Amino acid sequence: MSEKIPVKDVSPDKIEAVDLYAKRENIHTRSYQGFFKNIRLAGVAALFLLFFGTVWLNIDGRQAVLWDLPARQFHIFGATFQPQDFFLLSFLLIICAFGLFFITTFAGRIWCGYTCPQTVWTWIFMWAERVTEGERNARIKLDAAPVSANKLLRRSAKHTLWIGVSLVTALTFVGYFTPIRGLLVDLVTFNLNGWAAFWIFFFTAATYINAGWLREQVCFYMCPYARFQSVMFDKDTMVVTYDYHRGEDRGPRKKGVEPAELGLGDCIDCTMCVQVCPTGIDIRDGLQHECIQCAACIDACDDVMDKMGYDRGLIRYTTEHNMAGQKTRILRPRLIGYGAALALMIGMFIFTIGNMAQVSLDVQRDRNVLYREARGGAIENVYIIKVMNKGQQARTFNLTVEGHPELELVLAANRLAIEPSSLLQVPVNVQLEPEFMQGTNMPITFIVTAADDDSVSATSESRFMGPTLR
Template identity: 90%
Template sequence: MSDKIPVKDVTTDKNEGIDLYSKREAIHTRSYKGFFKNIRLAGVAFLFLLFFGTAWLNVGDRQAVLWDLPARQFHIFGATFQPQDFFLLSFLLIICAFGLFFITTFAGRIWCGYTCPQTVWTWIFMWAERVTEGERNARIKLDAAPMSANKLLRRSAKHALWLAVSLATALTFVGYFTPIRGLVVDLFTLNLNPWAAFWLFFFTAATYINAGWLREQVCFYMCPYARFQSVMFDKDTMVVTYDYNRGEARGPRKKGVDPAELGLGDCIDCTMCVQVCPTGIDIRDGLQFECIQCAACIDACDEVMDKMGYERGLIRYTTEHNMAGQKTRVLRPRLIGYGAALAIMIGMFIVTLSNMAQVALDVQRDRNVLYREARGGNIENVYIIKVMNKGQEPRTFNLSVEGHPQLSLEMQASRLTVEPSSLLQVPVNVQLAPEYMQGTNMPITFVVTAVDDEGISARSESRFMGPTLR
């Protein structure tokens, strides 16, 4: 008997023809109950609440999470980010990558089985099938039956549910880029602008096709994760595994009969593990890249083991070392490395986010006039000052200039009042007597400071230009 997790041999004879364009065989899963299904349902409920609910939350008079692309502002729970803050997205992507590496090394394709949108929406669409067309055997019979009023009615109801879920998904997703309340009103009054209508149609169609028709084909042929995740596996990675030593040889038997007397293992060859699998594989063939580790086969097999009076765990989460009777190492160099990198990136992200200024300052010199002579003989430079208030309340700022004690600043108002999440642009003049010039140009620094909180400030460097000294 093998003491390792068996791996399915998918190689073919070199002379055997392979049909690369074979028709997809429909997968009809049956209903089941179990511990891992309950975990997945709780996770799906939380993710759905997060996705569909967050779009309707408000902070003040603004949508809590809104990526306002026309205004180039990104509002996330009271904080406003500008395009120059987009580097934070790099932090998030790196954190997600290391998080995925870490969890995959520890527990295999948990992401695929429990939280991947493709998997989650596929389960929802399978539920819609079950509600409208019946259980597994009824759906198989319906597929084989000729078209009739009953079949047409059931299929129409199924596709109506699919389209309703797809439209709700698209509406919510687009609602993170366009205020969702106005979007819903525009949709039902047929007053959508062309771009909103296009993206609603696009994401509705994408959800309907991916979760309704392609399903496991997306995992097999379109998702790169299924192909490279194996390089993160080691002999201590938790994966869904059929206990070959305990289960073989397979065969049916009556309840209460000792399988050893029949020369059989605990597997009664009921194929329940295959019938509940959303990707249609047989986990008893060994570890396969098509397995998304949703643990549906574990729940189904445990039900059968309970009915037969056998111990649970014929199919279970385990490691190759455990199957070989060896100790599983939880802490190992690869996992520690991924965990350390993840912790460092999360720490850097938190520090960067906490140190982000609530005000941004940008200064541009008037390029049309290098400098000019003002009344009294002073040298004058003109600048365009841009002050961005990133907070959610109006704020008043003082503007000053540094670089020389004799620099004087002139502007229309003595203070700058900026609305929340808004940009204020004003021209200012800076003057300096010629005798104080330090060459033809000298560095200066503009400073904005909040009137009510000196800790809220920003600085921006520029140059003060003057005539050539004689």
């Protein structure tokens, strides 16, 4: 007789109530030093210099990077982009996506641990905590202490630093959309317009709340990256790993005592790896979606191993294949595929940028009248010509029309003087004698060319309409 399928009693009086809400516990991290921390500090310094410094750069009297939304112009290091160039943003987003896929397949969540803005600003806010409230044990005691003048003073100093960092961050971010120098003057003189004030307040509050109060909760519950990262992981992905075979069994011991004499592994169960973790997890429990792979536990554990006289690497960057005693494959189909797609998109982006025209031309026919008879009997069509000078210098352009040798362009001045990053719109009449008409609908082409450089040109096709000839 076959075994019966186990049955679980789910009667109402047998169901155990589970609280789906758990109060957030404060994570108090310990200070530490190490190789990976130095790498992160160098990277953060470079990113801060890029973010806070670029906004103050000027090129030809204009802010080097400025997203001028009211004018619908985007100035980036001397180049001006229009809304019709917005497809380039799609290129950048696809490049970033494949870059993230590539680096995640190769080295796990290294983006989260070293360059993610949420992580970087959280580390800054944690530094502010240590400066104002002391080290880990002092902060734990301060949390448990009753309200006092000392506690209020330290907490006030911490939140003042938090708000200061948040305000500078918000000002810088908004400064990429509104000229930063004028924005700062308006802030100091209390002359901010409503929208600027709103966005500065919004981003100040967002930075203060996310990096100060939510912190790891953003990584746990708001960021989708932790959820879909497992799709990109394989057994050759580099991840922060605890060497279970070497570390177990855990247990304290005196320095100089060989673990084998006590029947223990190299882990002395000091919990330093937990105390330095910004998300509060124990890496010894295995790979977890909360781990952002900042390598803080590696630095802390290596320091303990040095003090105990053991080899480093009890916690280290390694792969599942390596931990199983197998060879790690660096080049594998998935990584090669992501790398090839990334290289292709970067190449296409560079080619597109390098071949972007410095002038654009748009032609629209006057739809109110298909054609009309001009003085002298010539057939006349009316067009609206829009010429955009995308360069950073004023230029004069010549306008011509092709499609038939006898086409005549009627314009007040064939030379169009246009300021940098400016659009000029002018009405243009095109005439042709009836005997030269080739049907009722002829293709014609307008050409605009810079007077000082023939390579700077643009074309636009249109139609020339006329009567039916008998």
